[in-house]
Amino acid sequence: xxxxxxxxxxxxxxxxxxxxxxxxxxxxxxxxxxxxxxxxxxxxxxxxxxxxxxxxxxxxxxxxxxxxxxxxxxxxxxxxxxxx
Amino acid sequence: xxxxxxxxxxxxxxxxxxxxxxxxxxxxxxxxxxxxxxxxxxxxxxxxxxxxxxxxxxxxxxxxxxxxxxxxxxxxxxxxxxxxxxxxxxxxxxxxxxxxxxxxxxxxxxxxxxxxxxxxxxxxxxxxxxxxxxxxxxxxxxxxxxxxxxxxxxxxxxxxxxxxxxxxxxxxxxxxxxxxxxxxxxxxxxxxxxxxxxxxxxxxxxxxxxx
Numbered sequence: 001x002x003x004x005x006x007x008x009x010x011x012x013x014x015x016x017x018x019x020x021x022x023x024x025x026x027x028x029x030x031x032x033x034x035x036x037x038x039x040x041x042x043x044x045x046x047x048x049x050x051x052x053x054x055x056x057x058x059x060x061x062x063x064x065x066x067x068x069x070x071x072x073x074x075x076x077x078x079x080x081x082x083x084x
Numbered sequence: 085x086x087x088x089x090x091x092x093x094x095x096x097x098x099x100x101x102x103x104x105x106x107x108x109x110x111x112x113x114x115x116x117x118x119x120x121x122x123x124x125x126x127x128x129x130x131x132x133x134x135x136x137x138x139x140x141x142x143x144x145x146x147x148x149x150x151x152x153x154x155x156x157x158x159x160x161x162x163x164x165x166x167x168x169x170x171x172x173x174x175x176x177x178x179x180x181x182x183x184x185x186x187x188x189x190x191x192x193x194x195x196x197x198x199x200x201x202x203x204x205x206x207x208x209x210x211x212x213x214x215x216x217x218x219x220x221x222x223x224x225x226x227x228x229x230x231x232x233x234x235x236x237x238x239x240x241x242x243x244x245x246x247x248x249x250x251x252x253x254x255x256x257x258x259x260x261x262x263x264x265x266x267x268x269x270x271x272x273x274x275x276x277x278x279x280x281x282x283x284x285x286x287x288x289x290x291x292x293x294x295x
Contacts, residue, residue: 078193078288084147
């Protein structure tokens with residue numbers, strides 16, 4: 001999205017409710033390039049729909065239960081001071 | 085859910101003001117996420133799990149001079165109720181940050197006689213850290229926006245520097261029946277430490293961005 005503080009991406013749902021995503025929010029959600037393959041895997045079948053300003057709608061991401069728990073551990077973690 | 089179980093946090097509503105505050109400051113209190121019954125159940129579980137708590141193998145490690153190494157490291161333990169609270173707050177965590185966060189770990193950390201926490205940033209397991217007092221009482225956390233970007237070695241140097249003002253930073257208290265949300269992997273934080281007779285516990289719930 002071009003550098004313009006007033007810009008936002010606007011999407012609509014099936015009931016025509018608008019969702020206004022400010023540039024800062026979109027930027028914060030930018031995925032690391034190395035995550036592309038995993039994201040595409042979660043998207044499954046996809047059909048790219050061109051939007052505007054270079055944006056494209058790629059699909060709706062649905063995480064399976066195991067995806068939600070990808071990084072989960074029951075092992076506790078806590079800050080500790082150590083001698084170098 | 086068993087009949088005796090306390091109600092978990094409802095689908096928490098995060099306000100725009102809280103979103104803005106978190107984005108701007110890197111921390112924000114989220115008060116009133118659960119009722120007294122759940123607070124008491126968490127406290128009870130926290131006390132019970134102390135028996136199996138141990139100094140964890142993982143977590144931030146602040147390198148300090150030998151004279152500053154505490155007599156006792158902070159033991160920690162997980163618990164099934166805390167794990168359920170952790171999962172119940174995933175939606176609130178995502179709403180607050182605007183990121184697709186997933187849970188990593190939840191733990192009670194136990195402080196006995198003193199509530200000191202050395203200056204550190206959380207590990208990459210904690211893109212978002214939710215903190216609350218499980219039982220007892222601890223002092224405010226001090227956050228340091230001016231130290232963002234510092235390495236753990238640098239933070240350790242400050243801890244070892246007698247001239248560093250350990251009372252500095254922005255004081256952040258944990259809300260009652262809620263959490264302090266912290267951008268823990270980015271925003272350095274510490275607790276100066278003060279004598280606290282008896283046993284106290286903080287609960288930490290960590291989430292990281294999936295992508």
